[in-house]
Amino acid sequence: MPVTRDSISDIWGQRTPFHGEGSWPVRVDQRVSEEPDRWVQSACVLCSNGCGCDIGVKDGRIVGVRGRAEDVVNRGRLGPKGLHGWEANNSPDRLTQPLIKRNGKLEPGTWEEAMAMIVARAKEALEKYSAGAIGFYTTGQLFLEEYYTLAVIGKAGLGTPHMDGNTRLCTATAAAALKETFGSDGQPGSYFDVDTTDCILMVGHNMSATDTVLWMRTLDRRRGPNPPKLIIIDPRRTMTAREADLHLAPRIGTNVAVMNGLLHLIIEGGHANQDFIDQHTVGFAKLKETVAEYPPEKVERITGIPTADLRLAADMIGGSQMLLSSCLQGVYQSNQATAAAVQINNLNLILGRIGRPGCGILQMNGQPTAQNTRESGADGDLPGFRNWDNVEDVQELAKLWNVDAAIIPHWTPPTHAMQIFRYCETGSIRFLWIQATNPAVSLPNLDRIRRILRHSNLFVVLQDAFLTETAQMADVVLPAALWGEKTGCFTNVDRTVHISHKAVEPPGQARSDLDIFIDFARRMDLRDKDGAPLIKWSTAEQAFEAWKECTRGRLCDYTGLSYAKLSAGSGIPWPCNEEHPDGEPSLYKSLVFPTEPEKCESYGHDLITGSMVSPVEYKANNPAGRAMLKAAHYMQPFETPDEEYPLFLTTGRLIYHFHTRTKTGRSQPLVDAAPDAFVQISEQDAKQFRIAEGDWIRLRSRRGMLEAPAQIGDIRPGEIFVPFHYGYWDDPDRSRAANELTVYEWDPVSKQPHYKYAAVKLEKIPKPSSTQPEKIGIGAAGDTAHGVAETLKDLKDSAVQAVKHMKPERAHMADYIGLLQEAERRLVEGFHQVGDTHKEEPDMSSLCRVFAQWSDESARMLDPFVQRYGERKEGEPEKLDKALLEKRSPNAFNMLRDLHDLWLMVNESMISLDVLEQAARAKHDKEFEKTIKAIRSKNKRQRTWLRTRLRQAAPQTLVVPS
Structure with a gap:
């Protein structure tokens, strides 16, 4: 296969050193199976970096990709997932027609049958139980136009507050932390800050694995003249940590103590910029009082970080002139997620390092279109970063959509993903529509999730391109088009908007998500106040134009963008409008933040309890365009190791796979590079348990069990790491999903699940002896080895659980x-x-x-x-x-x-x-x-x-x- 490099063995490629903004050299990466007839503009959707690329097409098939040299995000570079993930489009097990569950088995059906059943069940739930009985659980994989259409259907058509995405699992804390500090979502930093900064701090962000091209940019900058200092805070000694000038390895779940310790030393050392603090922030006195209780000696007792190392980190940060901070799942999915992420914001703010080159914060996203779920309202928030608790914002949307404001759900906070599934468990939600995500592997405590999805009173619709573990439990499965088979836009971490043009037709009867949503709205007869169809567009470009009007005058202003402009070469960052016709990479140059009561997206929360700040209280303490410094004391995780479960489990990503491997698991080179789950343990623990590399291990938590081979080293004693990508769709013969073990619990502010800690016990075993917990009967869609008796037992067990969880039907x-x-x-x-x-x-x-x-x-x-x-x-x-x-x-x-x-x-x-x-x-x-x-x-x-x-x-x- 013609390639510019073997990205499996040479993950980050050749170094191209540079110094200075805009001087990162071009390096075009390419991988094709045969010479394309034509190239179609797109961008990669296999991490949150959003690299510009072209899709190679021959004879109506995707045959490869190449990086776009002119794109500001990647300058032609692609990572291993981007260079290989496109093979999923050509996978022979694509869904090509609707599937309908009949007599407990999924069987082929027509679109007319499937949509008629979906609409009938949706109308039944709406009429019998109200919109509160309808839930939507979406993804970070659709396009902006599809999210916005879904948001309008849910909020202005049905009026349900129950809409969220799997972005709740990976990026909800990013949004929450930005709202708490700056009054609104929207990244203060830019990738261009990598080009000029003299100090980079990564907290819980294994960039070398999660954002490979951004890591290439960081490595290239560090190989050039005047390289920036690099400080990594991560319990594991990852490839990112090996590159660092200083690696701090805290105990799992102690991020707030670490950050409070750094803030303490920065203030004590006289590095705080008091003029900036006085002019552009509020809350410093309380923050100073709080972090004063975290001298380095106390932080060492809590976190295990040596006092000297913490002092060195503070000296490196305080002695620099700039600071680019980033964080990801090591913060977001861990203990006190939002509180910890906010302290990272606080660090930049008390130093006055924001709003100028080299000074920024990247509260990273976990998925390529996660930013769009947050902007468009598909995650439950109101579109355009509007405040659901602000009557004027709700009325503005009602006017835009020409609907009664009362139908727009604003009487209660938006329902987050895990609460949606809890409502399904109790029988309160009767109709659940899932798009392009796989909760049967990705949500915590999988045994509980499987019981919920099999609930006898829950009608599940699954919209996807493959027969995932979740699809196997759905009542209706809709075949969806993938990237490259439809047109749409998406926005990456640093607010850069890309367009991805349709390159090929989807297989069989598969349809784009946009077409499915529009068809649903038409069949539901959703209308505005004048009796006109609620959804007034039929193409992706028309949907984009409608979205632009929704953003006019908002922080995320798209009005200066168009399909033609985005098709001219590179992605373009928002805000893009009359004031910024070419987009603006740096969001807060003016140092005026959207914290006024009339502009803010949220009135904020108590970082410990999650209780909301009332509009009256917020207005009384009006920050008036200043950033908010919010303090929080450290609290230990709610589940910690004990005598029965003496080890602490954390989970995370691998370089070669994305989420539950729905795409990357269908590329053989990526599968060969990382074929299976493993249990990473320290050398000390391996010696104690007499475990050698490759020995089989059984892990148990209070919720479940998994079995996987051992990988030894690069982690603290007493702690264990398992990658979360591996489920059961490729038919392994044992229990191996990391989320069999994780806790059904969430951060009180962002409502993001706690995947990063769970108490477990370990035993060495001669070979795997568990059975796959996922197998069920599938019928004409492709029989599994699961027998009829086992299937009947599953259904019986599910019915018993349903009786336990379902009280007699009645309204209260x-x-x-x-x-x-x-x-x-x-x-x-x-x-x-x-x-x-x-x-x-x-x-x-x-x-x-x-x-x-x-x-x-x-x-x-x-x-x-x-x-x-x-x-x-x-x-x-x-x-x-x-x-x-x-x-x-x-x-x-x-x-x-x-x-x-x-x-x-x-x-x-x-x-x-x-x-x-x-x-x-x-x-x-x-x-x-x-x-x-x-x-x-x-x-x-x-x-x-x-x-x-x-x-x-x-x-x-x-x-x-x-």
Whole structure:
């Protein structure tokens, strides 16, 4: 096969040293099976780097790729995945027609049958259970135009809040950290910063494996004159760590302690830029106070990093003139993910190293189009970095889409991926549509995920190009076109937008994701307020033009881009508009950040608990265009090694594979380079357990088990690494997926799963003895070796689990309306009782009568909604009522206690009102919303008076004896 290099053995290629922005030399990498008839412009979609490339086509087939010399991202270079991954397009096991599950087996069907079934089940869920019974779980592999179409369907057509992508697994923390610090998503750094910086810090980012071309750029810069310092923070001694000038290897899950220690030393050493801090940030005093508790000696006790090494890192960073920081899954998927990522932002900010060449932050993405899920709203957020908690932003979208603002889900935070699957588990979500992702291998605690996907009350649609592990459990499988078989755009980590043109036709009956979504919207008869079709485009370019209007005036402004402009050669970064007609690589040159309440994408969160900052609180502390320095103390992971499970597992990527190998596992050279999972252990542990290289190991956690051969070295004692790519679609004969072991748990802010730590135990075994947990009957789509008896047992077990997880079907609106009504009636009784008891107090009797009347009115206002939604069917414990309605004698202290009890009772009503308001908004019941607001107004006044009266009475009652 004609190639410019063997990228399997020569991963990063020949060095081309350089110094200075724009001077990275061209080196065109190419790999073809035969000479193409023509080349079609595209970009690589097998990591988040977004390298420009051309697709070679001959006789209607893809026959190879070459890097685009003029592209600013890669200057012609491609990594091993990019040079080989295209072979998946020609794989003989592509899905070429819809599959429909009949009698427990997937069988071929027609598009008409498949779409009719999907639409019927979607309408049934919508009409019977509301939009809250419909969920979408998408990917980081579609194009921008497809994501935006999906977002409009879900938000403006159906009105479901349950939409997220597998980008939640790899890049949610990047978005969260950027919002917490800068008020909005959007990378502050650029790849051009590599060209000029004098110091690079990578935290939990094994760039040599995850972003091979960006690593080539870094190596080339370090081989040129004036190479930048390189500091790596990673528990493992990876190829990236070997290149570093300084490698800090912390214990798993201690990132926040490491970063707090660095911040402490930077401040203590006088390196903080106080003028920058005063002018362009808020929150420094609290940050300084927090990190003061992390001297290097304490950090060494927590993290294992020697004090001298931490001091050296601080000196290297503080003594430099610039700083480019990056992080990835070693931060995002680990303990205190968002808190740790925010501290990396803090480091650049307190040094004043942002907004100028060589000074930036790359909160890296894990997937090629992850940025687009976040921009377009396909991850649950509102499109264009709008704030779901900002009424004006919601109304702006409603006007753009010409729909009633009430249908756009903004009454509650967007539902994240693992919560979506939890709702599927409880039976709350009845219809789940999955696109181009494989949760049966990629989500944590796989045994639980398999049970959820087999839930008897869940209808699963899977849209993909291959019969993945997840597809085997779906009710309908739709064959989708791959990259190279459709046209669309996508945006990489540093905001560079590329176009990928259609080079060949998809095989058989496979369709593009955009065509499938548009067909669904048409069949669902989704319309705007004027009765026109909601989706007003039919081609990718029309969808792109619609998206541009959605971004007008936003931080991610695409209005200066067009298909023609993007087809001229190189990718172009946003913002691209009248002010920046050629795009702007550096986002914050002005040092004004989108933190104003009217501009921010989020009002922020408590970094430890994840509780949201209210709009009122945020506006009261308006950062006014300044970045926010947010502090966090270190907390140890919730699961740690113990006597039964004494080792700590972490998971990660390999150079040669992407995610669950759906594409890379269909390229033989990549398979040969990394054919199977392995268990990496330290030399000390290998000696203790008498394990040699290649010996078989069985790992167990509290959730599952896997078996794989040993790989020894380059990791801390007591810690273990397993690559997460390997599942079961290629029919291994044992349990080997890393996520059999991982915890079903997430970061409180970003909701990204914790893949990077799990307590496990290890034993050496002579050979594998487990069986594959994935095998099920597939029928005409391709029988497996799994027998009928085993399949029936799986179905029976699934049904048993469904019974366990599924309570009798019923809605609970009536229960909470009844709960609120009872609370208001108790308040009537309570106010009367307190007024009668303390009638000698001048204000007590009269005001308590007024408040009792208000609560009586509120209880009666709920009667129509009891009629509408039904009567309460479940009682509540009466213990609280008896405690709060206790009859006391009339004295000063008892009056204080009675007022205290009334305050608690009013708050019980208030929380019920908050709960019901979310439900009313989800039901689009404006009359109920109005009633709730009226009751809340009364309760607020009751609560304010009670608190005022308590504060007035407390000093005299508690301090002066009586």
